[in-house]
Amino acid sequence: MNPDGGAASKRRLPAASMASPHQLFDDTSAGALGRGYAAQQPPAAGSFLAEPVSSFAVAYGTTLASQGKEIVDRNIDRFIPVTKLKYYFAVDTVYVGRKLGLLLFPFMHQDWQVRYQQDTPVAPRFDINAPDLYIPVMAFITYILVAGLALGTQNRFSPDILGLQASSALAWLIVEVLATLLSLYLVTVNTDLTTIDLVAFSGYKYVGMIVGIVSGLLFGKTGYYLLLSWCCLSIFVFMIRTLRLKILSEAAAEGVLVRGAKNQLRMYLTMAIAALQPLFMYWLTFHLVR
Amino acid sequence: MGSPVSNRAGSRGDFLVNFRAPWNWTGKSRKNNSRQLVMSNFEQSESDFYQSNYATDIQDQGYSDSGAHKNLYGSQKCQGQELPQPDAFVPLEMLSSSQSYIGQILQPTYNPEFLSHSSYADSFDEEPPLLEELGINFDHIWQKTLTVLNPIKPADGSIMNETDLTGPMVFCLALGATLLLAGKVHFGYVYGISAVGCLGIHALLNLMSIAGVSYGCVASVLGYCLLPMVVLSSCAVFFSLQGILGTSLALIIIGWCSLSASKIFISALAMEGQQLLVAYPCALLYGLFALLTVF
Numbered sequence: 001m002n003p004d005g006g007a008a009s010k011r012r013l014p015a016a017s018m019a020s021p022h023q024l025f026d027d028t029s030a031g032a033l034g035r036g037y038a039a040q041q042p043p044a045a046g047s048f049l050a051e052p053v054s055s056f057a058v059a060y061g062t063t064l065a066s067q068g069k070e071i072v073d074r075n076i077d078r079f080i081p082v083t084k085l086k087y088y089f090a091v092d093t094v095y096v097g098r099k100l101g102l103l104l105f106p107f108m109h110q111d112w113q114v115r116y117q118q119d120t121p122v123a124p125r126f127d128i129n130a131p132d133l134y135i136p137v138m139a140f141i142t143y144i145l146v147a148g149l150a151l152g153t154q155n156r157f158s159p160d161i162l163g164l165q166a167s168s169a170l171a172w173l174i175v176e177v178l179a180t181l182l183s184l185y186l187v188t189v190n191t192d193l194t195t196i197d198l199v200a201f202s203g204y205k206y207v208g209m210i211v212g213i214v215s216g217l218l219f220g221k222t223g224y225y226l227l228l229s230w231c232c233l234s235i236f237v238f239m240i241r242t243l244r245l246k247i248l249s250e251a252a253a254e255g256v257l258v259r260g261a262k263n264q265l266r267m268y269l270t271m272a273i274a275a276l277q278p279l280f281m282y283w284l285t286f287h288l289v290r
Numbered sequence: 291m292g293s294p295v296s297n298r299a300g301s302r303g304d305f306l307v308n309f310r311a312p313w314n315w316t317g318k319s320r321k322n323n324s325r326q327l328v329m330s331n332f333e334q335s336e337s338d339f340y341q342s343n344y345a346t347d348i349q350d351q352g353y354s355d356s357g358a359h360k361n362l363y364g365s366q367k368c369q370g371q372e373l374p375q376p377d378a379f380v381p382l383e384m385l386s387s388s389q390s391y392i393g394q395i396l397q398p399t400y401n402p403e404f405l406s407h408s409s410y411a412d413s414f415d416e417e418p419p420l421l422e423e424l425g426i427n428f429d430h431i432w433q434k435t436l437t438v439l440n441p442i443k444p445a446d447g448s449i450m451n452e453t454d455l456t457g458p459m460v461f462c463l464a465l466g467a468t469l470l471l472a473g474k475v476h477f478g479y480v481y482g483i484s485a486v487g488c489l490g491i492h493a494l495l496n497l498m499s500i501a502g503v504s505y506g507c508v509a510s511v512l513g514y515c516l517l518p519m520v521v522l523s524s525c526a527v528f529f530s531l532q533g534i535l536g537t538s539l540a541l542i543i544i545g546w547c548s549l550s551a552s553k554i555f556i557s558a559l560a561m562e563g564q565q566l567l568v569a570y571p572c573a574l575l576y577g578l579f580a581l582l583t584v585f
């Protein structure tokens with residue numbers, strides 16, 4: 001192709017000059033002028049790219065696009081800490097299976113402490129006690145779909161109901177996380193619980209809710225109440241055991257009875273947070289099972 | 291026709307062209323269609339008098355490098371035949387190059403020297419074939435389709451290096467068409483669900499994998515794995531899917547789609563131990579499509 005290109009450009013220049021004396025008509029098309037320009041450039045794919053204006057436009061467009069991408073990336077990084085989020089999604093199938101089992105049956109698990117590796121907590125992949133965001137996000141989306149399914153079986157379904165369910169569940173989640181943050185602030189607890197951790201812990205109850213709704217669909221109201229109370233109990237125990245290590249002081253966390261108003265207050269706070277979970281679980285599911 | 295123009299430098303095959311057919315079969319130079327129409331009319335009337343420049347310079351051109359999918363006329367027609375009859379039909383795309391066409395149209399003089407230096411054919415020579423320009427590679431498309439259709443076979447990680455949206459677009463349209471055959475006009479839903487689903491899976495994969503993934507790659511993979519869903523919706527044309535058989539068929543197809551998609555994602559992004567984790571959101575997405583098909 002290239003040798004032809006060279007020959008073509010050589011042949012083009014004489015062609016442009018020879019065209020004039022032999023023409024019967026005036027060549028008023030843009031092609032003749034363009035050919036003069038095009039002679040200096042190799043024939044690109046598509047004639048319009050041979051025009052210099054077009055090449056400027058392409059370059060400008062590319063810079064615009066890359067600039068736009070940079071702006072989007074910067075702004076997203078400002079609002080959503082992407083690298084921090086990546087930690088919460090570093091999961092694998094074994095972890096998810098074990099964690100789901102733990103959420104539904106936390107009674108036998110002994111060691112609830114998150115392992116650390118030089119001041120940073122280990123990724124969820126390597127420690128079952130570390131919180132993750134994969135399970136809460138997937139459980140939230142599955143909850144919405146199962147709610148739609150449940151409403152559909154009762155002939156109460158319409159697509160906007162899905163949006164209604166989704167926004168109400170999201171709103172309750174935000175309220176709960178804000179309330180927990182406020183109470184943690186008021187009790188002046190020195191803890192390394194971040195907001196994302198709280199979102200993760202609050203999201204774990206959706207797993208129990210899904211189990212409850214599915215059993216309600218399959219086995220009716222008795223099945224719903226049975227399994228929902230089991231899930232409420234297990235999430236209560238799970239939250240208490242997890243939060244105890246984070247909120248209470250070291251001594252109290254290990255089970256040593258430490259008297260003091262501060263520790264008592266923290267214990268009450270932990271129990272209040274844990275007790276919120278079954279409440280929300282019932283509130284968000286009872287209208288779906290008839 | 292008049293004497294063939296043969297004394298040109300580098301001419302390897304001469305054609306006397308007389309356009310009869312204003313349509314363009316291979317779509318090779320679709321952009322020149324309107325110009326060709328004008329030229330064909332013009333040429334018809336002036337064929338004997340004006341030997342137009344574009345009449346000849348047709349050597350073997352791009353046909354030698356066009357590949358199988360452009361050879362609709364068979365190569366023998368294009369290899370240096372002379373068509374002396376005035377009403378010989380010659381494929382239009384031999385004659386055109388968008389670049390210099392614009393000029394040629396107004397220069398009907400017979401000019402052998404000009405013809406010998408005419409440049410459009412050279413640029414036409416150097417122009418890559420249309421499908422290559424568009425980035426459509428039928429072989430790769432077929433390979434990717436086969437990978438999807440066989441969810442057990444492990445996938446090659448490099449097939450998703452080029453994000454190709456032709457196959458996915460074809461499958462989306464096929465899904466919409468089969469839904470249409472079943473009486474449901476849901477094109478908007480198909481596009482909306484695919485767009486939102488692609489965004490969600492793109493965000494999730496970027497968070498879960500160490501190497502990021504581009505939006506085009508996600509859209510391409512998800513589109514290719516939509517093929518079994520097209521099978522499901524074509525079944526829906528013949529019998530209603532509500533019922534045990536329909537539900538189990540839908541569940542099998544959902545599993546098939548999500549397994550293929552997760553298999554390709556895993557191999558392309560080198561994520562170990564996360565296939566089921568990737569398959570679950572894909573299953574949710576394809577479940578939405580199945581809902582659309584079944585109900």
